[in-house]
Amino acid sequence: GQQVMQIPQYQHVQEGEDFTTYCNSSTTLSNIQWYKQRPGGHPVFLIQLVKSGEVKKQKRLTFQFGEAKKNSSLHITATQTTDVGTYFCAGEQGSSNTGKLIFGQGTTLQVKP
Amino acid sequence: GAVVSQHPSRVICKSGTSVKIECRSLDFQATTMFWYRQFPKQSLMLMATSNEGSKATYEQGVEKDKFLINHASLTLSTLTVTSAHPEDSSFYICSAGAHSSTEAFFGQGTRLTVV
Numbered sequence: 001g002q003q004v005m006q007i008p009q010y011q012h013v014q015e016g017e018d019f020t021t022y023c024n025s026s027t028t029l030s031n032i033q034w035y036k037q038r039p040g041g042h043p044v045f046l047i048q049l050v051k052s053g054e055v056k057k058q059k060r061l062t063f064q065f066g067e068a069k070k071n072s073s074l075h076i077t078a079t080q081t082t083d084v085g086t087y088f089c090a091g092e093q094g095s096s097n098t099g100k101l102i103f104g105q106g107t108t109l110q111v112k113p
Numbered sequence: 114g115a116v117v118s119q120h121p122s123r124v125i126c127k128s129g130t131s132v133k134i135e136c137r138s139l140d141f142q143a144t145t146m147f148w149y150r151q152f153p154k155q156s157l158m159l160m161a162t163s164n165e166g167s168k169a170t171y172e173q174g175v176e177k178d179k180f181l182i183n184h185a186s187l188t189l190s191t192l193t194v195t196s197a198h199p200e201d202s203s204f205y206i207c208s209a210g211a212h213s214s215t216e217a218f219f220g221q222g223t224r225l226t227v228v
Binding site: 006033035041042043044045048088090099100101102103104105106108 | 154155159219222
């Protein structure tokens with residue numbers, strides 16, 4: 001079945017440093033979504049990427065979708081303590097938008113003030 | 114944004130009993146809802162797709178007789194963990210999508226502890 005791999009599993013950074021998490025799917029995705037989950041909370045939608053090679057920015061966050069639509073990355077510039085949490089990528093397989101998401105393992109970010 | 118409400122947020126039950134978890138879309142209709150399970154410090158594992166008015170679709174390895182799903186209306190899906198055992202203890206979370214968006218809106222999750 002479809003698998004979505006995400007690395008690294010954990011990342012500890014000093015406040016102000018950059019952070020990147022990578023996501024790779026075994027199959028082509030119709031779209032990829034990114035979510036953030038704070039400790040004890042539920043996943044919150046960040047963004048969706050649909051087009052091959054798409055790049056989207058949200059303030060200090062930059063999201064990329066690979067040309068083959070099988071990989072993606074999230075880059076945070078100059079991390080802040082509010083960025084702490086687990087970041088999940090989630091892919092939707094194939095060409096149809098069914099809403100059925102397969103989640104990566106998540107990357108837990110810790111930021112030292 | 115759209116709101117999905119999940120209840121209860123926490124539940125402790127005895128082994129052998131059943132527990133029902135509700136997932137409601139408060140301001141939109143959801144023909145499809147999804148149920149996930151999340152173990153501590155792990156990812157969300159899709160358990161099943163809940164379809165309004167029809168049988169749920171279960172992922173491989175998920176026992177449909179143990180995890181009963183009912184999606185009786187366009188705003189409510191329920192997950193019943195039957196004959197619960199300690200290994201069923203986990204964080205269960207539902208999601209739904211509005212027709213106008215492919216974004217998934219998650220409920221707050223239910224932390225189930227079976228003692």
